[in-house]
Amino acid sequence: MLPGPALAGPTEADWAAAVAAVRRLPTGARVLLVCHVNPDGDALGSMLGFGLGLRRLGVRQLQATFPGPPEVPEPLRWLPGLDLLVPAAEAYPDPDLVVCFDAASASRLGELADRLDTAGEALVLDHHASNTGFGRLHLVDPGAAATSVVAEELLGRLDVPLDAEIAACLYVALTTDTGSFRFEATTPAVHQLAARLLATGIRPGDISRQVFDTRPFGAVRLFGEVLGRAVLDCPAAAGHGLVWTYATMDDLVRHDQRPYVLESLIDSVRCTAEADVACVLKQVGPEEWAVSLRSKGAVDVSRVAMALGGGGHRFAAGFTGLGSAQKVLGRIRAELDGALITS
Ligand code: AMP
Ligand code: MN
Numbered sequence: 001m002l003p004g005p006a007l008a009g010p011t012e013a014d015w016a017a018a019v020a021a022v023r024r025l026p027t028g029a030r031v032l033l034v035c036h037v038n039p040d041g042d043a044l045g046s047m048l049g050f051g052l053g054l055r056r057l058g059v060r061q062l063q064a065t066f067p068g069p070p071e072v073p074e075p076l077r078w079l080p081g082l083d084l085l086v087p088a089a090e091a092y093p094d095p096d097l098v099v100c101f102d103a104a105s106a107s108r109l110g111e112l113a114d115r116l117d118t119a120g121e122a123l124v125l126d127h128h129a130s131n132t133g134f135g136r137l138h139l140v141d142p143g144a145a146a147t148s149v150v151a152e153e154l155l156g157r158l159d160v161p162l163d164a165e166i167a168a169c170l171y172v173a174l175t176t177d178t179g180s181f182r183f184e185a186t187t188p189a190v191h192q193l194a195a196r197l198l199a200t201g202i203r204p205g206d207i208s209r210q211v212f213d214t215r216p217f218g219a220v221r222l223f224g225e226v227l228g229r230a231v232l233d234c235p236a237a238a239g240h241g242l243v244w245t246y247a248t249m250d251d252l253v254r255h256d257q258r259p260y261v262l263e264s265l266i267d268s269v270r271c272t273a274e275a276d277v278a279c280v281l282k283q284v285g286p287e288e289w290a291v292s293l294r295s296k297g298a299v300d301v302s303r304v305a306m307a308l309g310g311g312g313h314r315f316a317a318g319f320t321g322l323g324s325a326q327k328v329l330g331r332i333r334a335e336l337d338g339a340l341i342t343s
């Protein structure tokens, strides 16, 4: 495990320091919110929900951004607060405060990582056990189901009441990272948070349909093709089994699809009963793959991902793999045996 903040989560002193950092912002202060590259529902939802909260507090010079192309995945393109977004190239070069969301390491902030040094203050909201402790003020809770859990508590401590717009953002974040309340991290506190969010009047059926249950027909066909080439490798992970597949940039072009449609592909692969570990390789360059790893419990895939330069959670992790798909897969196979959970 990399060194990082205590696994116990933020202390009262951490909360107080974060609250003070927001409260002491002078009138006209510039605040930059940043989330991780290829933002998912938790990254965007916690960032925009918190941003709307800051706006309610009277922060006017407020930007939200993320590294890489400024493209929001279609299923999230209705989120309240999208007007806060600016392309990374237009982000304040030296904000008074930078707040980072859902990034376990500075590298996940790409070209925006320099703001950790140029900003007057740097606050990190996250829930990855692998968080490296980057930034100056930390609200990192590995026990939290989503970064939005941390964001909601901070908003509460700042006396920002939840409204339907903030709640919609935080609800998307919460449902994304808990697999719609199916994963182990779904504690009573998660349901209590969901209850507070739903009490604002947001419509969970509409939100879930937009975020999880809507995709273009081309994506359905693309999934069919990619799932059709999935491989089951029963001896892998010391006999716990590995199921994997890959999608190339050419696949995306042929089906006229954007890369983010592949984000949910891992969910269709990981249901394979015969394998503890699921893996999807998504081509992002000629010899470059965004790799998603999932485990049902026998393997700590965050150890595999960290050993290969990435990070994540025990049962959901990822990294960037260089070389051919077979080469990247060979490296994963080699790491799997050593990542068995023995305790
Ligand atoms: P994904 O498979 O993209 O849904 O990501 C699963 C988990 O792994 C998330 O918690 C990510 O933050 C983390 N993760 C994915 N890719 C990387 C990467 N390249 N570096 C570090 N962490 C990653
Ligand atoms: Mn995320």
Ligand code: MN
Binding pocket: 042, 043, 102, 127, 145, 146, 147, 177
């Ligand atoms: Mn998250």
